[in-house]
Amino acid sequence: MDSLQSHRNEIIGISVALAAIGVGSAYYFYLSNKSESKLKSCLDPETFKEFKLVKRTELSHNVAKFRFALPSSDSVLGLPIGQHISCRGKDANGEDVMKAYTPTTLDSDVGYFELVIKMYPQGRMSHHFREMREGDYLSVKGPKGRFKYQPGQVRAFGMLAGGTGITPMFQVARAILENPSDKTKVQLIYANVTYDDILLKEELDNFPHSFPDQFSVYYVLNEPPEEWSGGVGFVSAKMIQDHCPEPASDIQILRCGPPPMNKAMAAHLEALGYTSEMQFQF
Incomplete structure (x- = not known):
């Protein structure tokens, strides 16, 4: 009888252990996949990509906030903290112009990124943003820059x-x-x-x-x-x-x-x- 009970306890113990391993493995793969998805950036440092302007908010007579949609609602831009992106547009003469900007959003803001732009009267890229309307697309590539912030790197x-x-x-x-x-x-x-x-x-x-x-x-x-x-x-x-x-x-x-x-x-x-x-x- 004791032997039978011992055998049952052993089987139960093995089952619990296997279940724990299964749950642990599932959780590990969940974290791995989640971590992997975070590493998938919408940016390309060599090639310009197009992002749709979905909201333009006027903040003053010459400043506006531009919200651009990412490919999906759970996409992240993938910009390291302290780095910037290169934006390409057309100046008043229709010539290509490029300028660096830093988004005010982080990768915790999923599905979109935002730029706060001051548009100067004679600014070539300012002209492009001044003319942009919701539904237009902005050409962007990156990340760019020498600064990469790591938490706690300084006091x-x-x-x-x-x-x-x-x-x-x-x-x-x-x-x-x-x-x-x-x-x-x-x-x-x-x-x-x-x-x-x-x-x-x-x-x-x-x-x-x-x-x-x-x-x-x-x-x-x-x-x-x-x-x-x-x-x-x-x-x-x-x-x-x-x-x-x-x-x-x-x-x-x-x-x-x-x-x-x-x-x-x-x-x-x-x-x-x-x-x-x-x-x-x-």
């Missing part, structure tokens, strides 16, 4: 952005803040001419409210409105001292803006003791 980022240079900063900051395990701090200085030139202000203002210990933003304007509490003029070395992490081996200062600003920021950072290893220019 803190200082960010110096000017005008449309905010887009790569926004992408990196959003990736950090939306990752609960990433405790990297972000201190942003964002410079513009007027208040109306500030891009993504609502989103940027929400970050300190949601992540008060991890994100701060300091706005600087050349032509501020009355009752302005931010910085005035150009970004100075004192502003960097007050609103960016101090020089250290575990911090990095990212900068992206018009060439004169980039040149001035490089001089300020060098004078303040930031080494070349502590800096990156998009």
Whole structure:
């Protein structure tokens, strides 16, 4: 009797073990397939692909947000954090023109990607976006760029952005803040001419409210409105001292803006003791 019971227990044990192996294997293949699907990018670094404009939202007289559909509702663009895409279009003379842009979306935004574009009067690619209507297609290839963000690669980022240079900063900051395990701090200085030139202000203002210990933003304007509490003029070395992490081996200062600003920021950072290893220019 005891032998029979022992034999039954052994069979039950083997069955449970096999079931566990089956469940474990199924789960492993599920994770593998899920991981593999995440690696499938819609982008091609060598060949332009066409993406349909499905929504255009005017943000100001010369700024609009463009939403482009990906091939399927569960597709991802496949753009590493901190990199950009090349967009091709036609200028006012009908000639091909190409320019780099950084989406404000991440691969957590499935099925689409978005670009926030400031359209300058004389800009060749600006003309193309100004003429784009819902249903039109944009030629895109990528990813491009030298910067690839990995969670926790530094203790803190200082960010110096000017005008449309905010887009790569926004992408990196959003990736950090939306990752609960990433405790990297972000201190942003964002410079513009007027208040109306500030891009993504609502989103940027929400970050300190949601992540008060991890994100701060300091706005600087050349032509501020009355009752302005931010910085005035150009970004100075004192502003960097007050609103960016101090020089250290575990911090990095990212900068992206018009060439004169980039040149001035490089001089300020060098004078303040930031080494070349502590800096990156998009």
